Amino acid sequence: MIESKNTVTIKDVARELGIHHVTVSRALRNTGSVKKETRDQIKKKANELGYKPNRLAQNFRNKRSNVLAVVVPDLRPYFFSKFVSDFMEIAQEAGYSVMIFQSSEKASVEKEIIDSLIGYRVAGVIASVTKDTVQESHFDVLKSEGIPYVFFDRAPEKTEASQVLVNNFQGAYDAVNAMIKSGKKEIAYISTHYQHKIFRDRLEGYKEALKDNGLTYREELVVKGGFFMKDGFVQAERLMALEKKPDGILAVRDEIGIGVIKYLKKTDVSVPEDVAVIGFDNDPMGVACEPELTTVEQSIPLMVESSFDLLLGQIKNAKLNFEKKVIEPKIIFRGSI
Amino acid sequence: MIESKNTVTIKDVARELGIHHVTVSRALRNTGSVKKETRDQIKKKANELGYKPNRLAQNFRNKRSNVLAVVVPDLRPYFFSKFVSDFMEIAQEAGYSVMIFQSSEKASVEKEIIDSLIGYRVAGVIASVTKDTVQESHFDVLKSEGIPYVFFDRAPEKTEASQVLVNNFQGAYDAVNAMIKSGKKEIAYISTHYQHKIFRDRLEGYKEALKDNGLTYREELVVKGGFFMKDGFVQAERLMALEKKPDGILAVRDEIGIGVIKYLKKTDVSVPEDVAVIGFDNDPMGVACEPELTTVEQSIPLMVESSFDLLLGQIKNAKLNFEKKVIEPKIIFRGSI
């Protein structure tokens, strides 16, 4: 094991100045009362010696670290990498460090992560759960340790924790509605095989929009499977093989939507004239394809801000109260409808 | 501040069993000698009481945490989010936690991050530096604290630290060569405005390939600016306004390359017949566009593995020795050439 070398502690600073280390501690943290003169002197000397507070000792002593943990199913999809990136930025500004964990969509891994968080006495947790996290039970340990947590985007079905969600029902409803208004009558829906509520909500929105427009729901137009572009490709193939083909397709992810467009173009179906396509997420990838993909956007900056505020409120107020914030999605019209 | 509630410590476990807490410590860590019977008893009881080791105390006592820090300029580009995601996975498996930091391409932020890392006594650091980090000096504090670090993809120009780099010269060389072999004669090069060596190396590779094929280097074919799709779009516009237009374009990032393709298609220039395009990074976005973008891939799994191995070697061996690993890139041929 490597040993630290030049480690300067408050005692070193104190010794140099011929004062007590407690005074140094006070001065450096701007707490208690220290004569201005002494304080300045201490800060100068600390700087001079290259003193860096030992966070390990501080956190240990304070029984709590200044680390915020972010738990996501997967860091690679645009939605999560953008969320984490933005979240980190404001957390860093507020003086927190951020630890990131990936559950890889496995509830068991998620549980392990949460358990390990206890050990780190993190200040708070922001989580988006795995596709099949229904129970909140493995988050209970956090509650019993008094560690606040907030869910974003994907929350357990039954939870009393604070959460920042998107109105997925509305997003799908609006998207389908937009296609119908532009003259489409046979709208299909492509989902992932994931069971999470956000996808079920979108399905409900889809159904409701059909109903409100006097269109009948046809089961064969609802397909699911996969998460990526290639999956959109195969699902589109399936849909276009139907006797009564769709003239509009709503995909629960932009990547899937892009796969759909790729299939349609390959088979000389024109988008959006013959078939309109809408996705979810406002992934920049959507503007790479041709035509550019119309998408349901869930404002990430807004989600980041809301979840950070909720979390910080709980950390500061020391109460783990329930608060639910719903973000309204917005359709970004591009070329595919 | 919220206070922890049910915190179970080794002393609690010891008290319950009527033994000394040091024995509990030994048993739980499988060190020293403890009678098997006692050990089993301890583990059972610890589990029963829901004991979770206080990492804060452990790390403090050990003067070192089991946290690996990853510092990247920006988490959003595919290259970095994929690297971090993969890195995290193998680090977690090896029992390390990962803290991620973004320098936002600012050397000053990078310096702050490094300084704060000292406080956390992280076990090691993996970094890809900002576009204008030339000096390694702000990493010196790590060295003096005995914290090993490894650079990946982007390293300071002069460094004695271990690093995992891509042979960018070769990547550009091969890409240009491929275009020439397919009959192109006026190859342009679009770079970012970033000054980092990796981009200069690519430029050198570009020039060398021209030379080796007996083509003359024309300064007007080398343009730079921006980092994103829209930048590729405007640079392409600039290039196609030249008297003597290019018939092949190498972009230093896939996103830029996609912007180029979008411009060309918009102006009815066919790709790859009239103009071939190649990018860098193997960003999945490249398959969203039409035609799909040919790209220079730098194997991320290989880079992750190499840098993790280098870092772990240093952590384990307690020597901060210099080692440089170069990853050879590979061209992935798709439709744009």
Added chain:
DNA sequence: TTGAAAGCGCTAACAG
């Protein structure tokens, strides 16, 4: 305003 004392939870070193 400053100092002295005590202890957070854990582990290394030594003793038994």
Added chain:
DNA sequence: CTGTTAGCGCTTTCAA
């Protein structure tokens, strides 16, 4: 194999 002692660097509490 198990217990005792001591201390990591810091901060809170109490006393001067």
